Amino acid sequence: MIRPTPVGGTCAYCAHEIDVHVMHLVIEKPLPAGYVTCPQPACMCWATWGINPHRRKEVADMLRDAVLAKLDADGYPIPESVR
Numbered sequence: 764m765i766r767p768t769p770v771g772g773t774c775a776y777c778a779h780e781i782d783v784h785v786m787h788l789v790i791e792k793p794l795p796a797g798y799v800t801c802p803q804p805a806c807m808c809w810a811t812w813g814i815n816p817h818r819r820k821e822v823a824d825m826l827r828d829a830v831l832a833k834l835d836a837d838g839y840p841i842p843e844s845v846r
């Protein structure tokens with residue numbers, strides 16, 4: 764899971780300002796995680812995020828999988844590029 768820088772600057776994916784991106788919370792356990800979208804018109808920016816205090820890859824992967832599984836269960840249209 765790659766995560767845009769949370770404060771200031773531009774998004775690593777779409778180069779729009781990171782501050783305008785919207786962070787959607789999907790799960791709260793075992794750690795808060797969700798997905799982020801860019802509200803700019805026609806921008807397809809989409810990424811998962813998660814609270815990962817020790818920046819462990821297995822935690823990042825687990826949260827990403829949990830977010831995608833929950834979105835799938837909810838019928839959310841996950842972008843093909845993320846699968």
Ligand SMILES: [Zn+2]
Nearest residue numbers: 777779801806
């Ligand atoms: Zn964007």
Ligand SMILES: [Zn+2]
Nearest residue numbers: 774777801808
């Ligand atoms: Zn973006």
